[in-house]
Amino acid sequence: MSDSEAPSTTPAMPDPAITIENLGKRYTIGHQRANGDGMRHAIEGAIRGPLAWLRSSRQKKLQQVDFWALKDVSFQIKQGEVVGIIGSNGAGKSTLLKILSRITVPTEGRIRIDGRIASLLEVGTGFHQELTGRENIFLNGAILGMTRAEIIRKFDEIVEFSEIEEFLDTPVKRYSSGMYVRLAFAVAAHLEPEILIVDEVLAVGDAAFQKKCLGKMGSFAESGRTVLFVSHNMEAVRTLCQRVVWLKDGRLHKDGKADEIVEDYFNSTSNELSFSCANPDYGLIIQKVVLRNDRGEESNQFHPGEDLIVEISYDAQKRLEEPYVVLGVQGINGSCFTANMLLDGHRPETLAGTGKLACRFKSLPLFPQSYSVKMSVRTRNGNDMIVNYQEVAYFSVVGDLAEYGYKGEFLSRASNSTPVVVPYEWRLPDGTIAPVSLVHPSK
Amino acid sequence: MQRTRIKTTPSSNLPPVLKNLAVKPTTPGGTKRFGTSDAPRMNQLLIEAGRTERQYWRDLWRYRELFYFLAWRDLLVRYKQTFVGVGWSLIRPLLTMIVLTVVFGKLGKMPSGGVPYPLLVFCGMLPWQFFSTAMSESGNSLVMNSNLISKVYFPRLVIIVSSVITSFVDFLISGVFLVVLMIWYRYAPPAAVLFLPFFVLLAFGASLGVGLWIAALMVEYRDFRFIVPFMVQFGLYISPVGFQSSVVPERFRLLYALNPMVGVIDSFRWCLLGAQDIYWPGLAVAVIDVIVLVASGIWYFRKTEQTFADVI
Numbered sequence: 024m025s026d027s028e029a030p031s032t033t034p035a036m037p038d039p040a041i042t043i044e045n046l047g048k049r050y051t052i053g054h055q056r057a058n059g060d061g062m063r064h065a066i067e068g069a070i071r072g073p074l075a076w077l078r079s080s081r082q083k084k085l086q087q088v089d090f091w092a093l094k095d096v097s098f099q100i101k102q103g104e105v106v107g108i109i110g111s112n113g114a115g116k117s118t119l120l121k122i123l124s125r126i127t128v129p130t131e132g133r134i135r136i137d138g139r140i141a142s143l144l145e146v147g148t149g150f151h152q153e154l155t156g157r158e159n160i161f162l163n164g165a166i167l168g169m170t171r172a173e174i175i176r177k178f179d180e181i182v183e184f185s186e187i188e189e190f191l192d193t194p195v196k197r198y199s200s201g202m203y204v205r206l207a208f209a210v211a212a213h214l215e216p217e218i219l220i221v222d223e224v225l226a227v228g229d230a231a232f233q234k235k236c237l238g239k240m241g242s243f244a245e246s247g248r249t250v251l252f253v254s255h256n257m258e259a260v261r262t263l264c265q266r267v268v269w270l271k272d273g274r275l276h277k278d279g280k281a282d283e284i285v286e287d288y289f290n291s292t293s294n295e296l297s298f299s300c301a302n303p304d305y306g307l308i309i310q311k312v313v314l315r316n317d318r319g320e321e322s323n324q325f326h327p328g329e330d331l332i333v334e335i336s337y338d339a340q341k342r343l344e345e346p347y348v349v350l351g352v353q354g355i356n357g358s359c360f361t362a363n364m365l366l367d368g369h370r371p372e373t374l375a376g377t378g379k380l381a382c383r384f385k386s387l388p389l390f391p392q393s394y395s396v397k398m399s400v401r402t403r404n405g406n407d408m409i410v411n412y413q414e415v416a417y418f419s420v421v422g423d424l425a426e427y428g429y430k431g432e433f434l435s436r437a438s439n440s441t442p443v444v445v446p447y448e449w450r451l452p453d454g455t456i457a458p459v460s461l462v463h464p465s466k
Numbered sequence: 467m468q469r470t471r472i473k474t475t476p477s478s479n480l481p482p483v484l485k486n487l488a489v490k491p492t493t494p495g496g497t498k499r500f501g502t503s504d505a506p507r508m509n510q511l512l513i514e515a516g517r518t519e520r521q522y523w524r525d526l527w528r529y530r531e532l533f534y535f536l537a538w539r540d541l542l543v544r545y546k547q548t549f550v551g552v553g554w555s556l557i558r559p560l561l562t563m564i565v566l567t568v569v570f571g572k573l574g575k576m577p578s579g580g581v582p583y584p585l586l587v588f589c590g591m592l593p594w595q596f597f598s599t600a601m602s603e604s605g606n607s608l609v610m611n612s613n614l615i616s617k618v619y620f621p622r623l624v625i626i627v628s629s630v631i632t633s634f635v636d637f638l639i640s641g642v643f644l645v646v647l648m649i650w651y652r653y654a655p656p657a658a659v660l661f662l663p664f665f666v667l668l669a670f671g672a673s674l675g676v677g678l679w680i681a682a683l684m685v686e687y688r689d690f691r692f693i694v695p696f697m698v699q700f701g702l703y704i705s706p707v708g709f710q711s712s713v714v715p716e717r718f719r720l721l722y723a724l725n726p727m728v729g730v731i732d733s734f735r736w737c738l739l740g741a742q743d744i745y746w747p748g749l750a751v752a753v754i755d756v757i758v759l760v761a762s763g764i765w766y767f768r769k770t771e772q773t774f775a776d777v778i
């Protein structure tokens with residue numbers, strides 16, 4: 024860390040690991056091809072959509088619009104800090120990460136990074152389907168910046184962590200998705216950077232594996248290294264990070280203690296977060312997604328046992344025949360439950376013009392925790408995604424579990440527990456039958 | 467209804483974290499450290515708008531093993547699930563050699579300068595095949611690796627160089643075949659064969675220079691996906707692969723030499739077969755061509771590289 028040779032002009036304060044000054048990133052929208060990332064795509068679509076026919080008859084140049092994905096962002100991260108970055112879709116989180124990882128360059132401002140940096144924007148970057156697990160460990164390791172000697176040294180550890188020993192010489196295209204993710208994370212987990220940047224890596228894999236990842240990141244942070252963690256999973260952010268930076272519309276909105284910022288974020292989302300997106304190829308605009316309670320009021324707070332209504336307002340500019348809609352609710356440990364037309368088969372005959380589609384999840388069997396709603400719409404044949412978003416709405420379940428008959432000594436742990444409670448009853452040896460459910464006794 | 471806050475988190479008893487760390491430019495030390503007088507320490511990285519990173523060439527060195535890994539991946543993948551396998555890198559030039567020998571040698575009755583026509587053709591095929599596969603492979607390489615480009619950093623130059631290396635491996639395999647062919651015809655190379663490494667380098671440079679240009683252009687203009695196969699197809703006939711460049715009228719030869727592959731192929735024949743005297747002005751043009759191509763290719767590639775992730 025502090026070298027004796029280094030000029031000690033500054034007091035003995037930990038040096039900043041990352042210093043960001045007036046960072047800005049501008050995208051020019053309009054001439055980009057249709058395979059841009061979700062956010063750019065959405066904005067492009069929203070601008071083009073309603074006026075597409077008008078514009079196309081005019082000059083193409085009109086379509087070029089400047090868009091600042093990040094603007095005037097400045098902050099510092101100290102060595103050993105674990106910082107979460109939050110914000111709604113399109114707030115600039117991914118852009119910030121891409122600049123920090125040097126995948127793209129900023130339009131303005133500068134960043135100084137002190138220490139070996141590694142970023143994980145995706146699990147398994149550079150994996151090749153045709154190659155075996157063993158070959159991919161080397162390839163992926165090299166892509167992530169490890170030397171051959173380093174990979175050879177850590178090879179056994181990586182294999183052990185990934186738990187795929189017997190499939191080491193099988194092409195990864197024959198792996199289950201779980202095995203694939205485990206192997207990929209195992210390689211990444213054995214990078215030894217001083218600064219680690221992680222983006223939503225935990226959104227994949229099963230619950231047990233996610234826990235393992237979180238654990239690995241936790242121990243990484245405890246060893247005094249700097250971690251930058253972007254996630255929509257507020258509980259993970261809160262457990263892992265001491266400090267949170269909240270980006271909004273490409274600007275730094277708030278910066279402070281994790282607990283406070285996350286709380287603010289949740290309180291604000293009810294008023295400010297209105298999700299919208301568009302896919303110009305299919306002429307579908309999702310105007311908003313709102314959550315309503317039993318009484319039909321818009322809300323982002325529910326009590327256990329209440330109904331949750333997810334209401335989607337759409338504008339189908341082209342007729343959309345028999346689309347599939349999938350909604351899901353996810354919590355700390357991943358998916359809780361889903362309403363899936365691909366499975367239940369109740370799909371709308373056609374979507375044309377503006378309209379609403381809703382789903383009522385009855386008597387939420389959920390513990391007081393934070394949740395988000397995911398949504399996807401697929402084409403008639405079910406193969407192509409029209410829109411697919413992990414976080415279209417957020418809500419929290421609040422309430423005192425004591426009111427529901429919970430009386431355990433460790434009740435406070437409910438906030439980290441598996442959130443879904445199917446009504447159950449204990450049958451004790453003495454013949455007592457103890458029913459437990461999240462239905463409010465007043466009902 | 468009372469609102470219950472979910473309280474939890476082991477993090478609540480962590481040491482208080484400094485609030486509002488947003489940097490004020492006046493913070494002593496904060497800005498001073500950006501000063502140029504501050505010599506960059508090891509592992510220090512400065513990302514700044516509008517300035518190409520100084521550490522690019524250092525990074526290229528740091529990622530040197532990736533050249534090998536990417537080439538290795540492409541070679542491994544290329545012949546997986548094929549029946550003939552590596553044999554393909556022989557079959558292609560072999561068949562082309564037969565066709566060109568028949569067309570130019572037998573039907574066209576082109577002069578061969580006393581060399582067996584198949585040898586003459588294969589000697590031209592060798593650098594040409596290298597050049598053309600390198601051109602098409604590196605052209606597609608960035609687009610093929612777009613998932614890497616949008617998710618992880620490393621000098622993108624690595625991708626191009628390793629696809630040239632991949633083609634170079636094919637070149638070496640064909641080279642072995644040329645040796646076999648020469649033994650078959652009992653044809654000993656002249657002493658000039660000692661210059662071969664230099665000409666191989668020249669061929670490598672030509673492939674790299676053109677590859678850099680096409681790869682960078684392909685990212686922005688996918689039109690090159692259609693242009694490159696044309697170049698490969700025409701190039702085979704425009705370059706002196708199936709015939710000797712001495713058949714070109716004397717006054718056009720310098721002009722003809724502007725195609726760098728003319729100089730490369732001629733020199734290959736000169737040092738391997740001693741078939742014709744080397745045309746020095748042509749070789750000089752080729753060397754200048756290659757230097758300009760590589761330099762400008764690197765320049766253009768570096769210029770556009772930073773926006774690859776945004777455009778691809």
